Amino acid sequence: MSRYLLAFVAGALFALGLAVSGMSQPSKVRGFLDFLGEWDMTMLFVLGPAVGIYFLGTRVGKKVLPHKFVSGPDPEKMGFRFFAGNVCFGVGWGMVGLCPGPAIANLGQANLPVVVFFVCLLVGISVADRVVARL
């Protein structure tokens, strides 16, 4: 199967997973982050099988398809940029309850807040990429 078709199917599967799991709903995400309030632990039930399947699948994959594993991503240098980035991400994520995947999954509702979030997400990505390129 061509990798374009594979990528298309994976993208559809990923958006479907976000929708079915409830992680496309900002209140479910903010509910998970609300540890001191009415904590909603649904996200743990989502991450469990997702991380588990990926872990087991990549273990098997390394044996069956070793040529796909010759190079992986370099680990991030855990310096100021890394920590500041994660804090910014977490603050924005907590403010609205959306991250990049769910923002795309919600675009079909064609509501102004979702569109504004998505456009600003793209602006943030472009600006940060330009800053990183100059470092």
Next chain:
Amino acid sequence: MHDYVLGLIGGVLLGLAALVVRLGIGVPLGISGFLSKALSFRPKVADWRLAFLAGMALVALLLPSVYPVAISEVPSGGLGLIALAGLLVGAGARFAGGCTSGHSLCGMGNLEGDSIVATVVFIASGAATVFLMGGGLG
């Protein structure tokens, strides 16, 4: 169906999607990284990532008629707050080298130390933000 059961089923789909990209194409799945490559506006750089994003977009377009519950919730808060959050999430993910998909799903699924630290830091700062804003239902 109970939310936790739906969470488990959705989690299986997310894990399979990430595995298809990892084993079929040979790289970890990361939405912020894919968007970054797409924003280069160079077809050779974006490549198959555009097909991935098109697959997501197709489902996003179908959800309102097929499974509207998943996207019935309009993000709360003023547009200024939402815009600021979008900027922080986008820039933050790039500075951190990944977002929830790249770090929390693929990175943790591959037991990478930086991804585990990233996940702990953004969950902690997200939780602090929700707390300061008066809780998840506020």
